[in-house]
Amino acid sequence: MVIKNVSLDIVCGITSKLPDTGRPEVAFAGKSNVGKSSLINSLVNRKALARTSAQPGKTQTINFYNINESIYLVDLPGYGYAKVPQSEKEKWGKMIERYLHTSKVLKAVFLLVDIRHDPSANDKMMYDWVVHNGYNPIIIATKMDKLKRSQIQKNLKAIKTGLNLRPGSIMIPFSAETKQGRDEIWALIDELTGQIPAVTEQTNLQEK
Numbered sequence: 001m002v003i004k005n006v007s008l009d010i011v012c013g014i015t016s017k018l019p020d021t022g023r024p025e026v027a028f029a030g031k032s033n034v035g036k037s038s039l040i041n042s043l044v045n046r047k048a049l050a051r052t053s054a055q056p057g058k059t060q061t062i063n064f065y066n067i068n069e070s071i072y073l074v075d076l077p078g079y080g081y082a083k084v085p086q087s088e089k090e091k092w093g094k095m096i097e098r099y100l101h102t103s104k105v106l107k108a109v110f111l112l113v114d115i116r117h118d119p120s121a122n123d124k125m126m127y128d129w130v131v132h133n134g135y136n137p138i139i140i141a142t143k144m145d146k147l148k149r150s151q152i153q154k155n156l157k158a159i160k161t162g163l164n165l166r167p168g169s170i171m172i173p174f175s176a177e178t179k180q181g182r183d184e185i186w187a188l189i190d191e192l193t194g195q196i197p198a199v200t201e202q203t204n205l206q207e208k
């Protein structure tokens with residue numbers, strides 16, 4: 001995908017009516033601080049379109065990013081932040097569930113997990129929940145620059161086991177620092193949303 005324009009079009013709070021965008025959507029879920037905002041900024045080549053900070057638990061809305069007036073990247077609220085009261089967590093959970101249930105144009109759910117750690121109970125719950133709603137989550141293992149190269153495969157295996165991934169599941173290691181994994185994620189989004197790959201990519205393929 002060549003990013004021509006991008007804007008934060010719709011922000012949904014807990015009680016907001018969810019939009020019917022009519023365009024293909026892909027959603028991003030993950031626990032607070034996993035690097036979701038950083039991933040979205042990296043995908044759209046912006047430094048701070050999605051807010052990032054060292055302070056977890058900020059993203060409490062469902063944010064719809066309009067890409068080229070053709071697809072939406074949907075940023076779901078981060079879960080699992082200990083300081084958020086239980087009642088709030090339940091509301092966010094319901095909001096995410098409502099979205100997964102009602103979107104008619106959701107093509108895929110990307111679940112972000114930190115490559116350094118075994119999946120948490122919340123990660124497992126989220127994975128099972130997305131599966132239960134009829135989607136096969138695509139796993140993005142974030143912050144890969146924080147690991148030595150030799151550790152990456154071992155940790156990916158631990159995530160696969162920890163989440164009990166279904167056979168044939170896709171897992172992509174990613175770093176917002178080095179942009180490793182970015183092109184692979186875009187190629188998948190393009191495929192899932194029926195976008196035509198960039199002309200340069202087609203040319204490269206023909207040259208091979």
Ligand SMILES: Nc1nc2c(ncn2[C@@H]2O[C@H](COP(=O)(O)OP(=O)(O)OP(=O)(O)O)[C@@H](O)[C@H]2O)c(=O)[nH]1
Binds near residue numbers: 034175
């Ligand atoms: N080294 C490194 N740091 C990262 C990476 N991605 C995110 N971070 C850092 O991790 C912290 C959290 O990143 P965010 O992108 O704000 O995480 P988030 O998942 O959007 O957080 P919430 O808003 O709490 O849901 C920030 O300090 C980022 O700079 C990465 O790939 N590599």
